[in-house]
Amino acid sequence: MASSSGLLPSEPRTLPSTGFQVVDASETIEEETLPGYHLGKYYPVRLGEIFDKRYRVVGKLGYGTTSTVWLAHDSVESRYVALKLYVANLNNTRELKAYECLDEADEKDHPGKTLIRKLLGSFQVDSHSSNGSSSHLCLVHEPLGPSLKEILDLMPPYSFHLGFLRPVLRNILIAVDFLHARAGIIHSDLQIANFICDVRSSDKAMFAKFENAEFTQPTPRKIISEEHIIYTSRRMSLSKALPLLCDFGETRLFSEAGTPGEDIMPNVYKAPEVIMHMEWDYKVDVWNVAMVVWHSLTGRPLFNGRSADGKIQDDRIHMAEMVALMGPPPLRFLERSTRMTRALWNEDGNWKNVAPIPDITLEKLGADINGYDKEGFFLFFRRMLRWLPEDRPTCEELVYDPWLMRELGLGLGR
Incomplete structure (x- = not known):
């Protein structure tokens, strides 16, 4: 039947x-x-x-x-x-x-x-x-079919090619923009397990x-x-369709969001304003999109944020990694959380060396990313990786980024 x-x-x-x-x-x-x-x-x-x-x-x-x-x-x-x-x-x-x-x-x-x-x-x-x-x-x-996480876990080298990711990322941005622009919802839990592949009628x-x-x-x-x-879980067959946005158990309405110190977002995906117990808004989702993108392309989170023995999540280490990749935060950012700021930075905004700042760059960490126009990708990615939430683009603005548009033949070159 x-x-x-x-x-x-x-x-x-x-x-x-x-x-x-x-x-x-x-x-x-x-x-x-x-x-x-x-x-x-x-x-x-x-x-x-x-x-x-x-x-x-x-x-x-x-x-x-x-x-x-x-x-x-x-x-x-x-x-x-x-x-x-x-x-x-x-x-x-x-x-x-x-x-x-x-x-x-x-x-x-x-x-x-x-x-x-x-x-x-x-x-x-x-x-x-x-x-x-x-x-x-x-x-x-x-x-639905398998999640992005399940696909990554099944397919060596456990990372996606830039060419594969572009259409996936475009759909992710459009879906999250609908939450923000039309429904007034902040997802606050975007991660690779929460994007699950649709299933075509033929499949x-x-x-x-x-x-x-x-x-x-x-x-x-x-x-x-x-x-x-x-019972043990049984894997669903692979699907050729693009993923859908799922799991709204941690969503916040725009009207109820922003409480400083609220425990939102997966640990290694947390935005800097959340770690620092500042007020936050829908731009935490933009930060999360960046974390999902990096995890998808490299098979690992961008930030580790764990103690040397790997047993506990350490905000000092997490913030030191952010400083290494993004540079020192502007004073406008530090002024938004006096108590937390004093623990990590001095009055001049200099890092107190409560944890060593690692010698890393995006380019070094992403050296094994596969695909054409990595330079364009890094320019796109850095737009989301900003200390100040208001400096991050909206998801709609990111959809029209030149790097994403090239695949559609609407950008400069390919």
């Missing part, structure tokens, strides 16, 4: 009860490996389980600190969907609020909304076990193949008890 979301089996099938690897009880896997994990935090999804009287789970797509994600098929609409099940009692209203704003946003003459993952619905799930009772929010999304049979694989090669699992099984 064909559908808009792949080829569905005509009738539900009984999943194999044998033939899978049972992971040893002493081994930690999947969500167990994450900080803060405890039994009962995650909803104990079972393959074949039916949610909301319509969504039958056929396989595990992935996991994170706040949720697990599953492929299911919808008996009402005859299509595959992705179910994102949040951890217990997480009061995560941000993602739903973000989608409300996106639904209300004016999309006329702006293609950005088509580059953002759609929300198909949501519901609550209650869990009752020997560990107690809990409630879990579940979001229903269109199913949607991959979802049925994913389900069928559970019958021919059942995924390994760890059986904790009769009521709790941890």
